[in-house]
Amino acid sequence: MTLLDVSGLSVRAADGRPLVADLSFSVAGGERLGVIGESGSGKSLTTLAVLGLLPAGMTVTGSVVLAGTEIVGAPEKRLTAVRGRDAAVVFQEPLTALDPLMRVGRQIAGPLARRTGWKGSRLRRATFDALAQVRLPEPERIASAFPHEISGGQRQRVALAAALACEPALLIADEPTTALDVSVQAEMLDLIDTLVREREMAVLFVSHDLAVVAKVTDRVLVMKDGRAVEEGGVQDIVGAPREQYTRDLVASARTLESALDLRSTQ
Ligand SMILES: Nc1ncnc2c1ncn2[C@@H]1O[C@H](COP(=O)(O)OP(=O)(O)O)[C@@H](O)[C@H]1O
Ligand SMILES: [Mg+2]
Structure with missing residues (x-):
């Protein structure tokens, strides 16, 4: 069953600049989706849009349906009911x-x-x-x-x-290990991985580092300039990226091999 369905999502800054453009993806119950892209590609704005937390002044169009509730344009009261119960977030x-x-x-x-x-x-x-x-x-x-x-x-x-x-049915994690000391990053990642698997929770996991995303998720959405570039299974994206942009992300994920090793031992 679809837990989160994002369809044609667009976000514009107050000055009209497009920040997220015609983005569509979905997450099924218990599924783990990674969102990866360079800094400024619109990952955080996408997670904020899912929770109805975009900064005032931004214009959002399209549709975000979370556990049957339309988030775009929803009154604050409905958003409060959804947050925590249907989706909870861990920020950077x-x-x-x-x-x-x-x-x-x-x-x-x-x-x-x-x-x-x-x-x-x-x-x-x-x-x-x-x-x-x-x-x-x-x-x-x-x-x-x-x-x-x-x-x-x-x-x-x-x-x-x-x-x-x-x-929550869905845990949203936006760069949850990026601000931590390197020595505790792996431990935190392992903890998130273990807890969401135990609870069979769905996850929307955002990172600029493909190695981090590969550890925790099964499927990856690649974002660039507010748009989806490609989407596929972690192994397919890592093994055979279609776009040069994705190839660069794979190349810059230095710890990728060890991350995939970790997965295969589970
Ligand atoms: N409050 C804001 N006002 C105007 N532009 C913003 C604001 N927040 C983010 N942006 C712009 O939106 C784009 C996407 O930002 P963001 O979603 O934070 O990227 P990411 O999380 O992928 O690094 C960037 O170009 C950023 O400068
Ligand atoms: Mg961000």
Whole structure:
């Protein structure tokens, strides 16, 4: 069943400049789609359009249907209902998603409580479990910390835990490892990969690095200047890219072989 259906999506800047042009793709339930392209190719705007989060002043046309709801032109109330329940997002910079003035535990407990109705000690235990699931050590200590009191890698795990707490059908991840130290990037990627497979969640995974996308997804959409250049299975795109642009992306993905090795051992 189609979970996300993007059809003829176009986004224009306030000055009329086309930023995303006639983009179409779909994601089935449980499917993992990667979006790859050089910086400025329109990947982030596409993910924002899916959640109805485009900056004010931009004009959007076409259609984005998420779990049966048309997102383009939807009133804020309908968008609020969809976010979290049908799709949740992890951004490149975890501080965008986290409230700097709220302890980490409350930021997980909030969405958990909304979904489950749990309170008190049951909610507290579930919050610690959610933090442990993203492999955070000492979940009780992390829960009582403010975002600035933990490391960037730990913050990104918290953002992932908050997204997963809603049990969304679709996880959107926009360059979730790009801002992290190289030493923790692979671990974070492995964590996302493991958790979405366990939960059979659909994923829309955005990166400028094909090696990263190849680790987590099965199918890849290649974007350039706001348009789809080509689309296909990860192995086909890597093994036989049709476009020169895609060939360049393959060539610049230095860790591609090791990423594909990792996949084949699973
Ligand atoms: N708020 C904005 N106002 C005007 N142009 C923007 C805005 N945000 C992004 N853009 C432009 O839209 C294009 C696509 O941006 P983006 O989706 O962020 O690219 P990517 O995520 O692939 O790097 C870029 O040319 C960028 O400069
Ligand atoms: Mg981006």
